[in-house]
Amino acid sequence: MASTKMLITLLQILILICLKQPSSAASSDLFREYIGAEFKGVKFSDVPINPGVEFHFILSFAIDYTADGSSSTDGNFNVFWDMYNLSPAQVAAIKQSKSNVRVALSLGGDSVGNGLVYFNPSSVKSWVSNAVTSLTRIIKEYNLDGIDVDYEHFSADPDTFAECIGRLVTTLKSQGVISFASIAPFDDDQVQKHYLALWNKYGSSIDYVNFQFYAYDSSTTVSQFLGYFEKQSSNYPGGKLLASFSTDSSSGGLSPAKGFFSACRTLKKQGKLPGIFVWSADDSLKNSFSYERTSQNLLASSG
Template identity: 70%
Template sequence: MESSKLFIITLLVIQALFISHTQIQAAAPANSNLFREYIGAEFKNVKFTDVPINPNVDFHFLLSFAIDYDTSASPSPTNGKFNVFWDSGNLSPANVASIKSTHRNVKVGLSIGGDSVGNGFAFFKPTSVDSWVSNAVSSLTSIIKQNHLDGIDIDYEHFKSDPNTFAECIGRLITTLKNNKVISFASIAPFDDDQVQSHYLALWRKYGHQIDYVNFQFYAYDKGTTVPQFINYFNTQSSNYNGGKVLVSMISDGSGGLSPQNGFFKACSMLRSQQKLHGIFIWSADDSKANGFPFEKQSQALLAAPN
C-alpha cells in the first residue's frame, strides 16, 4: 500500500512539473518576422510598388490617415464620421488590390487619427460614446471595404476627452469591426507622453485582448538615444503594455529616437537574442523614398534571417 501511494505521489509530482514547464513555454515571448510601414501621409508621390518587400516577412502597409474630420478648408471634428486623408491618388483601392495580389505576404491597414489635419491638431472629440461608435463603425466599414483593407491602427495623439471615454469608444470600435469580420488585426500607436499614455493605457487595461500589436513610437524619444536607453525604454513599455506585442520603431528622417547610425539594428539584434523582437515598424515610406529605402531593406533582412 505504501509503495502504491509513493508511486501515485511521484506521478503527480512529475505531472505537475510537466504542466508547469508547458505553461512556461506557452507564456514565453517569441520573435516575429512582422514588418510594418506607414505610408501616404506626406503626399511625396510614394507608391506601394516603390517600397522593397522581402517575401520572407509578414508585411503590413498602414495608410495614413483616416480622420473623423470634414474635408472643408477649415477641417473640424465630425464625431466618428471618417474621411480619407492619405494620398489616395497613388494609394487607391486598385493599388491596394494590386500590391496584395502581387505579394501574398502583404496586408494593408489604415491608421486613424494622426497628429494634425489642415493647420491644426486632429483631436479625439466625441459627442457621446454611442454616437461616435455608431458613426465610426459605419464610416470605417465603408472605407475598409472600398479599399480592400485588412486592419486598423489607432494613432490619435491629441484629446478632448477623458481616458475612459477614449477607451470605451476605441475598444467598442475595434471589437465591433472584428466581430463583424471587417478587420483581422488591430494595433495602437502610443508614445511616452503623460496625456497620450493615460488614454492608451486605459484602453489597454479594458480592451487589450482585442489589440494585436503595440506600434510604440520609440522615435518620439530624444534624438541621440543610445542603445542602452532604447533597451530600457523597450522594457518599460513592454511592462506598461504587459502581454502585448510591442514593436520597435524608427523614423527614417532621423529626427528622433535611436538611429541606425547610433545602433538601432544592434538593439534589434539584442532583443531578438532575448526572444523579444515582435516586429519592426518605420515612419515613413514617404520620407524613405528619397534615400532608396535602405532601412526597410535592412529591417526586413534582419527579420527574415534564421533565428
C-alpha cells in the same frame, strides 16, 4: 495497471502546464510601415518586400474630420492619405502579387490641414456608431485587413477614449471587418494616460503596440533605447511591442545610423522583438528604402 494510469495522468498534467506557459521567445518576423500621409507619390510597389517577413502597410490617415480638415465629425471618417497612388486597385494589386502583405489604415494622426487632430466624441454611443459605419465602408472599399489607432491629442478623458476605441475594435473584429488592431502611443503623460486606460480594459483585443520610440530625444543611446523598450513592455504587459525608427528629418529616437539595428539584434537574441515598424515610406523614398531592407533582413534571419 494502476501505475500506468497514474503515469498517463501525470503526463497529461505536464502537457497542460506546458501549453499554458508563455513562449520564452517572441516571433520576430513582423515588419510594418506607414505610408501615404505626406503625398510624396510613393507607391506600394516602390517599397522592397522581403518574402521572409509578414509585411503590413499602414495607410495614413483616416480622420474623423470634414474633408477640408476644418472640424471634427464625431466618428464619421474620411480618407486623408494619397488616394491617387494608394487606391483600392493598388491595394488589390500588391496583395495579389505579394502573399505576405496585409494592409491596414491608421486613425487620427497628429494634424490635418493647418491644425491638430483631436479625439473629440460627442458621446461614446454616437462616436462608436458613426465610426463603425464609416470605417466599415472604407475598409471594404479598399479591402483592408486591420486598423491602427494613432490619436495624439484629446478633447475627451481617458475612460471615454478607452470605451470608444475599445468598442470600435471589438465590434469590427466581431463583425469580421478586421482581423487585427494596433495602437501607436508615445512617452507623453496625456498620451499614455489615454492609451493605458484603453490597454487596461481592452488590451486583449489589441494585437500590436506600435510604440513611437522616435519621439524620444535624438541623443538616445543603445542602452537607453533598451531601457525604454523594457519600460514600455511593462506598461503594456502581454502586448507585442514593436521597435521603431523614423526616416523623416524632424523625429528623434535611436536612429539606424546610431545603433538601432544593434539594439534590435540584442532584443531578438533575448526573444523580445516581435517586429519593427517605420515612419514612413514617404520619407524613405528619397533614400531608396535602404533601412527598410536592413530591417527586414534582420527580422527574416535565423540568427
